[in-house]
Amino acid sequence: MVIQQTSSSLVDILRQRRQKLASLIDFPAILWSGSSNPRNFQANVFPFRASSHFLYFAGLPLPNAAIRLEAGKLELFIDDPKPSSALWHGEMPKREEIAQMIGADGAKPMAELESSLADAATIAVQDAATWTQQSQLFNRWVLPQSSPQGIDLELAKAIVSLRLTHDEGALTELRKAAAVSIAAHKAGMAATPKAKREAEVRGAMEGVIIAHNMTTAYNSIVTVHGEVLHNEQYHHPLQPGDLLLADVGAETEMGWAADITRTWPVSGKFSSTQRDIYDVVLAAHDACIAKIRPGVEYGEIHLLAATVIADGLANLGILQGKAEDLVEINAHALFFPHGIGHLLGLDVHDMEDLGDLAGYEAGRTRSDRFGFSYLRLNRPLRPGMLVTIEPGFYQVPAMLNDAKQSSKYQNIVNWERLSQFADVRGIRIEDDVLVTDAGSEVLTAALPNDAATIENLVMGNW
Amino acid sequence: MVIQQTSSSLVDILRQRRQKLASLIDFPAILWSGSSNPRNFQANVFPFRASSHFLYFAGLPLPNAAIRLEAGKLELFIDDPKPSSALWHGEMPKREEIAQMIGADGAKPMAELESSLADAATIAVQDAATWTQQSQLFNRWVLPQSSPQGIDLELAKAIVSLRLTHDEGALTELRKAAAVSIAAHKAGMAATPKAKREAEVRGAMEGVIIAHNMTTAYNSIVTVHGEVLHNEQYHHPLQPGDLLLADVGAETEMGWAADITRTWPVSGKFSSTQRDIYDVVLAAHDACIAKIRPGVEYGEIHLLAATVIADGLANLGILQGKAEDLVEINAHALFFPHGIGHLLGLDVHDMEDLGDLAGYEAGRTRSDRFGFSYLRLNRPLRPGMLVTIEPGFYQVPAMLNDAKQSSKYQNIVNWERLSQFADVRGIRIEDDVLVTDAGSEVLTAALPNDAATIENLVMGNW
Incomplete structure (x- = not known):
């Protein structure tokens, strides 16, 4: 107590x-x-x-x-x-x-x-x-x-x-949770060069959270297998060519949460293929945040992420077609199968104990469309709402090797080109974004997310 | 999983x-x-x-x-x-x-x-x-x-x-838990000079446990208020004159536990009064371990701890009388109110989910004697049993200020002399001891417990 x-x-x-x-x-x-x-x-x-x-x-x-x-x-x-x-x-x-x-x-x-x-x-x-x-x-x-x-x-x-919307008392706590989570991620990046397996990076990150007399808001994901969305195993060795995906957030003593994901190269240097995909995910992330303002439908934000990702993958030659058409047939969801984010507050998925009562506007229910069914928030945005924005790219063997899926997208995916990106198993970039009267404020903005600065943080050049 | x-x-x-x-x-x-x-x-x-x-x-x-x-x-x-x-x-x-x-x-x-x-x-x-x-x-x-x-x-x-007795498979795991717990305690000592409050030391210790892909076997106690036996608050600031009591143990991925307590000076140097009491507790600890061998009653070990503590406090002028007589009237329990230890295995209090079925020999039940009622183990020792030995000294305000207790021990405690030891709120020294055919093996022996080496570990001279 x-x-x-x-x-x-x-x-x-x-x-x-x-x-x-x-x-x-x-x-x-x-x-x-x-x-x-x-x-x-x-x-x-x-x-x-x-x-x-x-x-x-x-x-x-x-x-x-x-x-x-x-x-x-x-x-x-x-x-x-x-x-x-x-x-x-x-x-x-x-x-x-x-x-x-x-x-x-x-x-x-x-x-x-x-x-x-x-x-x-x-x-x-x-x-x-x-x-x-x-x-x-x-x-x-x-x-x-x-x-x-x-x-x-x-x-x-x-x-x-x-x-659904946070008062000043809540925001004070949410900012504290964000600040400690940022410190934890920086400690995780700094610990990576000397770490031999995932658990060591997790220890460095959670050690910071505990040192601030906070707890984790959810079971941490710290993994070189980012393609497993809720991976809670920490025993894998870190190899120089791996990307490490860390989805770790603190919760204050009074119960308020943060939720941050960063993905960084174990070696301190993205390969060119990793960097290409990273920049696609970051472009989706930035586009979504730029669009956040009162009145905008969160479902539109999700659609925007899907479109930017489809466009980026088309530009890289992985998908074939126009972004809008690709999204129309859910081709993006082969690589971005989850929702763009969720409400954040006292719970990391705020009020999820009430099912979709908080996440879904009255009268709306979950879509069964591939790539949209996992969307946890479907409401127009209002000032004071705090949401996560967390686009990602994953090569999930169970999905890509699924005969039905791969035959459906046989001519949409350039499988040979895709095979050149084998060193990109999973990337996610997640920030906590407050809807304001003027647009938005990123509560976790003090943690860099551009590839070059991430590399410097891992290498200790800061 | x-x-x-x-x-x-x-x-x-x-x-x-x-x-x-x-x-x-x-x-x-x-x-x-x-x-x-x-x-x-x-x-x-x-x-x-x-x-x-x-x-x-x-x-x-x-x-x-x-x-x-x-x-x-x-x-x-x-x-x-x-x-x-x-x-x-x-x-x-x-x-x-x-x-x-x-x-x-x-x-x-x-x-x-x-x-x-x-x-x-x-x-x-x-x-x-x-x-x-x-x-x-x-x-x-x-x-x-x-x-x-x-x-x-x-x-x-x-x-x-x-x-009740551990096979080789169990001992392999128990030794792993002990080794990681030892590393955690060393990290805690090393983190103390720069730490501003208890939580920072806890973060350093649990960070090590997490880094080894283990978990804590129980909620850690890391406190400058060691007189609160199960203190689970970590917000107190560290002051130079404080003793820090850390009762922290790791649990392996397969569920096997360790349970270690050390008490160290925040400043890196025990005061003379702290050192005096520390050495009394350590003498009880060492005497108990020296007595462990097959056939010995664990209750006798508890009684020995009580006697050594009573003797030490009498020598310091805090209690007045002969050790045996003091224990007879439970005067030791004013400062050492809990049992000398418990079984250790898959559970930190092994098999306590079955009540006293594991801890108490058939036909025996808890004593209602002051200082003996909290004894969790009352059996003759057998090779392969793993027990903790954890004597302590505490100045619990609720006990010492209790009118009934203090009038009962009015002439037994030298209250003026006791007041000189106000900077000793709580000390406990706990190790994990395996009963062997030849006597005993301390699984946690690699973590020093003598005052001088503890000081060096805190000061970083190692």
């Missing part, structure tokens, strides 16, 4: 958030923080991660707590630590002190929660101990894997509409 | 373990590996940790798998990865390949497990998704927080009798 001095500004921020919520719903909401998951025995737990919805309104990662929100008021439910816990966990703040830190209007022991549930809505937390408790207390199923119904759905929609 | 090349020796080791199990039980056993716990949304999970009992017999950390053990045979139940998973997770080995790696006698999809359960025993895993499945399939409660009953209890006892 992180309970350090809190500022009066936190109290103000939290108060504003619950007043906004009160303007959207006319019933009480109860939000639980959750509890730790045991790892291999009860006392050996995974690090506690409070529910993001709880964090948004309560501000502090308090385990085994709940808040009741009604008409702009917050009641905190939490038990005082047992006297014996001082020996093992030290003196912890008492209920009343915590209540003051977060500007609560009342504070009660957990046992009194049961009598405060009438007509209230809630959102399922992720850990089973807590959602079981939620289900029992409400006498209905409250399950993290089910879509909310009734007033729970109304509450979820109201929270989505708040969390 | 870590599935690298496995050696034929792993197959041999696993085969021996299940043959030993077959000699102890005459019914089948089904052991599940478990599944990942979601963190803040379903796709963002805590790192997978397979059940230790599964790991002991199956060798590999396979998620969502089960094994059926009967008469020395192993049947593996696991589903082949879906074709679509190749894009996200890469090409994974298929069921038959995995079966071969672990020397399975058969391999089936998970759906066939249901028809193989008759008359079988099992052990609850920690994650709710899996223990819910276990309970449903067996049509009885299989709960991690409940003591096993009937044949489940017989199975648990049989597994305890195997896991």
Whole structure:
């Protein structure tokens, strides 16, 4: 539990958030923080991660707590630590002190929660101990894997509409997460020349995040097999001709995330084929960010990335045809099969615990079109939204060797030309972009992404 | 999932373990590996940790798998990865390949497990998704927080009798965990002079563990408030007069743990009062290790630590009386309130998921005596057992300021003399000791623990 001095500004921020919520719903909401998951025995737990919805309104990662929100008021439910816990966990703040830190209007022991549930809505937390408790207390199923119904759905929609755009309190935290993630990536680049395998680079990067008293916002990807999109293996040796893809982001003590990907040459020098593809991906990245402004459809940004990538690959002779036509038949998706990005906030895929409620504008659903089905965000952009922009190029053997795919694109892909790019298995460039009134601000801009500067960072020339 | 090349020796080791199990039980056993716990949304999970009992017999950390053990045979139940998973997770080995790696006698999809359960025993895993499945399939409660009953209890006892002493396969892994933990502690000491707060030292230590493609076996303690026994806060600044207590251990990819504590001066130099107490704790540590040999009661080792600490504190004028008399009235426990150590193996408190079944000899239960109730191991030592030895000295405000305690020890503690040791909040020295036929072997001996060498390591004179 992180309970350090809190500022009066936190109290103000939290108060504003619950007043906004009160303007959207006319019933009480109860939000639980959750509890730790045991790892291999009860006392050996995974690090506690409070529910993001709880964090948004309560501000502090308090385990085994709940808040009741009604008409702009917050009641905190939490038990005082047992006297014996001082020996093992030290003196912890008492209920009343915590209540003051977060500007609560009342504070009660957990046992009194049961009598405060009438007509209230809630959102399922992720850990089973807590959602079981939620289900029992409400006498209905409250399950993290089910879509909310009734007033729970109304509450979820109201929270989505708040969390979709970030207030100043959120942005302060998001900038901290970005800054530490940038430092981690620089440390990873600097550690590469002496590293013998992926794990060593990961150690250098996560060591920086831990040193800042943060945690990773998701399981890091640090791999020479970037073509495996969610590769969580770190044992491969680093070879001079490899590209290393690192998708690593920090999460602040209060739970706010960053999400950055860089791809760099192990040797400190891109080969000419690697450099060619890198510049195609970077061109897509830059074009997307240039297009971000309020009112623009995020789906259009995705389409732009697809078009720039198709165009770049056509210019390199890998694809044959005009960019627009290539995108029309989804040829880009052979090499760029995922979405251009997603919402970012308290969760790395913000509010994904609510399915597509946050990511998709009301009435829209996922496309089943190849290359579009993985798009996690499909809304017009609004000031205060934070999104990732993460185009990539991958040679996924399972896709390229798939008989159906390769026959479909038999005359579209110049397979012989493609074979000259065998040293490019996976490249992704990902930044965190805030939509502003004027257009956009890249929160992760302090980390260079052009090929020449990346090379210098790896070589230590900085 | 870590599935690298496995050696034929792993197959041999696993085969021996299940043959030993077959000699102890005459019914089948089904052991599940478990599944990942979601963190803040379903796709963002805590790192997978397979059940230790599964790991002991199956060798590999396979998620969502089960094994059926009967008469020395192993049947593996696991589903082949879906074709679509190749894009996200890469090409994974298929069921038959995995079966071969672990020397399975058969391999089936998970759906066939249901028809193989008759008359079988099992052990609850920690994650709710899996223990819910276990309970449903067996049509009885299989709960991690409940003591096993009937044949489940017989199975648990049989597994305890195997896991209590380590075979060569286990020792190879345990030595790897020890070696990496030693490197982590050295890195922590070296990072201290430049570190501004605890988190930076933690980052240096865990960075080393991650770089070796291992994980921490438990949540690290890296603190200037060592008097809080399980302190998991890392935000305190480091002051020149502070002692830093680091209880950090690595866990290998196959799940085997180390558990080391060192305490060092932030400035690189112990004060004379810190040094005095440090040497008392070290004397207790050394005396305990010298006493370890087959047949010795671990409770006697604990009593020896208590006596050496009482004697040392009496010599320093902090306690008044003879060591034996002081221990008789539990005066040592005012400063050394926890047990001298515990079993170590696949779990950092080995097999603690089974309560005291592993730690306590049949017929023995926890004492309610002050200072003895936290003793986690109470058995005669046997060759092949691995235990920690971790005496400590703590000034816990909640204990020393407790009116009942301080009045009870009013004339035993020289409170004025004690006040001169205010710069000693917490010291612990912990090593991992293997019981051998000849006596003992300290697996963590390569990490110095004498005050002078510790100072040199912090100062970089090595």
